Amino acid sequence: MTDMTGFVCTGYQGLTIERLIQLAQVAYKPDLVPKEAHHVLHDSFDSLQNAAHAGCAFCSVLVTTLHGYEENDNWIARSWRGAECEPGKSLFYHVQALPHSEVKVSIGTGSENSQEEFARVKVLDRVMVQIGANSITEQTGSD
Numbered sequence: 476m477t478d479m480t481g482f483v484c485t486g487y488q489g490l491t492i493e494r495l496i497q498l499a500q501v502a503y504k505p506d507l508v509p510k511e512a513h514h515v516l517h518d519s520f521d522s523l524q525n526a527a528h529a530g531c532a533f534c535s536v537l538v539t540t541l542h543g544y545e546e547n548d549n550w551i552a553r554s555w556r557g558a559e560c561e562p563g564k565s566l567f568y569h570v571q572a573l574p575h576s577e578v579k580v581s582i583g584t585g586s587e588n589s590q591e592e593f594a595r596v597k598v599l600d601r602v603m604v605q606i607g608a609n610s611i612t613e614q615t616g617s618d
């Protein structure tokens with residue numbers, strides 16, 4: 476068996492802390508991936524899964540993590556169930572059904588002053604991953 480430790484897919488090309496900070500200077504949301512400025516990891520959830528199956532260390536972590544989070548009507552990975560998560564209730568299950576499932580990354584903060592504007596933020600300590608659009612309206616293209 477080939478040791479895939481350390482292998483990462485092309486989605487991570489150009490993804491550096493410096494790049495994430497540059498993007499945050501363009502558009503910053505402390506706890507959301509900004510629609511205007513983010514790094515696109517994969518253009519679809521299928522592409523993310525393919526990369527994970529090919530052995531990409533980071534994509535594998537993302538896919539595995541989605542299996543362990545329960546979807547609780549807000550689409551935010553907050554209810555960790557791990558191996559106890561029922562497959563039909565997992566974020567993985569729900570994300571598979573999204574018509575638009577671009578996988579994007581930005582940097583933010585989990586600090587108490589998270590609503591501060593970017594110029595005043597002292598710590599960027601959260602890498603955020605979003606799959607799909609920012610809202611159902613955006614997802615379906617209707618209003």
Ligand SMILES: [Zn+2]
Pocket residue numbers: 483484485486487526527531532533534535
């Ligand atoms: Zn990957």
